[in-house]
Amino acid sequence: MTKKLTFEEACVIVMRHIRARKWDKTNSTRGIAISLSLEANELLEYYQWQDESFSSNDDLESELADIFIYAIQFAERFDIDIPTAIQKKIQKQDKKYPVEIFEIEDKKERAKAWLNAKRNFKKDTTF
Incomplete structure (x- = not known):
């Protein structure tokens, strides 16, 4: 091996x-x-x-x-640096999609919460 x-x-x-x-x-x-x-x-x-x-x-x-x-x-x-880039991206996703959303049992409610999180997240577009 x-x-x-x-x-x-x-x-x-x-x-x-x-x-x-x-x-x-x-x-x-x-x-x-x-x-x-x-x-x-x-x-x-x-x-x-x-x-x-x-x-x-x-x-x-x-x-x-x-x-x-x-x-x-x-x-x-x-x-x-790919590992650092991944870490930064996961930190952004943690803010965008809080884990509480995925603990919602009802599928429709979870989907609605996910979509709201996606719509309401403000991207950093500063250069």
């Missing part, structure tokens, strides 16, 4: 692979963003027209790996 990698170790492996092929110099930011979206859509294809995937776990793993590889490359380009 292979050793389980940390996220940081995986990022190093990805960027070593990217740099060895000079993709960090030749792939445009736009191209990386498009590729990230395309790979996410390839994952969606396994669910098209049904709720359950018609693929193997290996297929899903491969598509998810592609998504992460492009996300890591994109983050590297903009000096984004």
Whole structure:
């Protein structure tokens, strides 16, 4: 069995692979963003027209790996620390969608509370 990698170790492996092929110099930011979206859509294809995937776990793993590889490359380009970005995003979502909403038993009431939270949340649009 292979050793389980940390996220940081995986990022190093990805960027070593990217740099060895000079993709960090030749792939445009736009191209990386498009590729990230395309790979996410390839994952969606396994669910098209049904709720359950018609693929193997290996297929899903491969598509998810592609998504992460492009996300890591994109983050590297903009000096984004992914774990910190995730932490900040979760903090925003905690404010936007308080856990109390999801403790409401009645489905309709919960959906109404969720929609109200979504509508009433003020995005920070300052630059």
